Amino acid sequence: MLVYFKRVLFCFIILIQSNIVLGQNSSETKNESMAYSVEEMLQWDKYPTFEVYDSLMRGFALSYPTLCRLDTIGFSEQGRLILSLIIKGDTIEKQYKPKFFYTSTIHGNELTGYIMLLRLTQYLLYSYQNQDERIKSLIDNVDIYINPLANPDGTYFGGNNSVFESKRYNSNYVDLNRNFPDIVLGDHPDNETYYQNETLAFMLYSQENKFSLSANLHTGAEVLNYPYDCYNSIEKTHADRDWFIDICNVFMDSMPDNVPSNFFKDVSSLGYINGGNWYKVYGGRQDYTTYFNNTREITFELSNSYILPTNQLNNYWNYLGNSLISYIEQCKKGLEGFVRDSLTGEGLKAKVFIENHDSFHSEVYSLEEGGYYYRPILQGTYSITYSLEGYLPKTITNLEIYPHQMKRQDVFLVKDENSIKDFKDNNNDSFYLYPNPAKGYVVLDIEKGEKYIGKEYRILNSLSMEVKKGRIVGRKTYIDISEFKSGVYIFSINNSSIKFIKQ
Ligand SMILES: [Zn+2]
Known part of the structure; x- marks a missing residue:
């Protein structure tokens, strides 16, 4: 699979080689590190001004109108747009697919993921249009939502033309990654009176879109941090802990051979860690999304430098690009299907519960519209119960999930005649x-x-x-x-x- 990746990457490398050399030899000033046009930005060795970022996102949607569209997650406290690009491809074969979400730079001064996600977006769109087999299969099977910049006020704290005065916080000096409802501490774990605009926007976006898998990209370390953040692994582990470890291993194994020997080794020699075993976080997005929205989210810490020197940006794409794609590919395996009413065929919002496995909100739900569900799960044999009030629950036993495959299991639920009390006015x-x-x-x-x-x-x-x-x-x-x-x-x-x- 790496072959496809490298083949399409090749033409980008030709384009950018001269810039890598220039970047390494020149003593850059902060001004020279900013791209003031989309053309400059597409060399991928500078940070965008806010206007260039905005134009680039609009440009993707305009250049690939059949593959993607631009969506607004919300507005920051200072009124900047929080954008998401939705990549669905142009196939109409699969109306319902797992939904995947990448979001970066909720801490405004942690910029590596910001550039990686912009570049990933460009790579996915370009490769799909050029019939790259791997990327075509990915986008035809997964709806991909990409938000490169979650905290624009923090990143452009010093104004729209520079990222070098960026701050971790938003414009009200609130740490957005401590501002979400928390499993242990409940509402307002950071003692702020309000949820910030950015937090509310992300809460609503997650609830509306029901993502199956997501990642929140940070810098300041090099490690993958999986749930939970508010518990260490002695206090509580996620029902899908082994699956989390498995997909972290895929991320690590997808890195090329030429990464520096100490890359992703500073926190854990494995490259990943149970969040609360590293340090506890309350009010973070990862636990909120995982627990309250039945999603699975990992926090990626992508580089030790908060703001990478611009001559390192291309190197980091070479180190991380393939892994970022492999992570989305996790949505191509597991269990999917439709839950419908046995008489009308209408889609039902049912609970999909894995017996002797699910706990603490790790179950998933089918969508009311269409009845589609997707459950990421490791290979194995499972019993799954589909249930909805007013219907007789149905359990499928001995369901085999094979490695690297998507298993399809549709279910029809029968109305419970004894639930006539539900029809009382x-x-x-x-x-x-x-x-x-x-x-x-x-x-x-x-x-x-x-x-x-x-x-x-x-x-x-x-x-x-x-x-x-x-x-x-x-x-x-x-x-x-x-x-x-x-x-x-x-x-x-x-x-x-x-x-x-x-x-
Ligand atoms: Zn951070």
């Missing part, structure tokens, strides 16, 4: 609709709800269009639904409504 003064699911008619049974007699009822389809209305004539009202198409309908009287299914 909101006021709890009891009207029932049965049978549910129904074929030719439904009976509206008003147990204690005499107040409904004489009132108008309405039936809406799943698009909220009215398909029938009438009056409630007595304690039991028979309603003909034989003309209805199969599907889910909403029956409502006044402000109370219940769902029923036409078979």
Whole structure:
């Protein structure tokens, strides 16, 4: 696989070789280390001004309109855009795919990941368009979200034209990687009164997008730091600890042979560590995302220098580029499928729980829209229970997950007939609709709800269009639904409504 990577990299290397030499020989000033145009930036040996960063991100979306689009995560406290580029490729074969998220530089003065992610974005888009087999397979199977700069106010603390006065904090001197809700300490673990704009934006973005795997890129050390940060491994380990170690090993093994001998060795000789065993962090993004959003996130510390000398930027891409891609490729293996209603075929938001394995929010959920789920997991034999309130749970036993493969397991859940209590109206003064699911008619049974007699009822389809209305004539009202198409309908009287299914 490294061959493909090197082949496409080759043309970039030709382009940039002269700059590597120049960079090493000249005594650079801070001004010379900044790129003031996208063309200059694409030599990858300078840091971008904020305007160049913004233009570069827009440029990607404009240059590869069928492969990606630019998204706004939110705005910083000073009103700078927090951007994300969404790379989905141009294939329509797979509508639902695992979602992957890279985000860097939540600490504004930790810049290596900022440049690596910009360069990775360029590399992925260029390689996909040029039919690189590895990258095409990656993007066709994983939706990739890339946010190179999480804390723009910190990075451009000294103004938009320089990164050399950057700060760890945001413009309010808040450490954003201590500002998230915490597993141990709960809300506001840093004793700040508010979550910062940047924090809120990332919380919302994670909740909306349901990423399966992510990484938060830092500098100041060279190590991969996996969950949890708020516990050491004696206090608590993640249910997927072995899987975390496995993917850390893949990251390390994907580095080229020419990395310096002490590269990624300063914290642990293995190159990775259980976060809380290194030092404990409360309010960090990694634990928040992993615990509260059922994602899996690792913190990457990419270089000992906070701000790498610009003549090192190309070297670090050569050291790290292949590993950054290998990490995304982890989303190509594990378990995926769809959870649907057995009668309507509609997607369900069900819990996907691995028996004798999952704990402490390590389970995943299928998406309400489509019912798609993806569960990263090591090879092995598992029993998996799919469950949702109102449905009978279903367990698949002896499911084999093979190495380096994606296993597909679809499940249909059957409505639990005993869950009729779920169809009680909101006021709890009891009207029932049965049978549910129904074929030719439904009976509206008003147990204690005499107040409904004489009132108008309405039936809406799943698009909220009215398909029938009438009056409630007595304690039991028979309603003909034989003309209805199969599907889910909403029956409502006044402000109370219940769902029923036409078979
Ligand atoms: Zn950091």
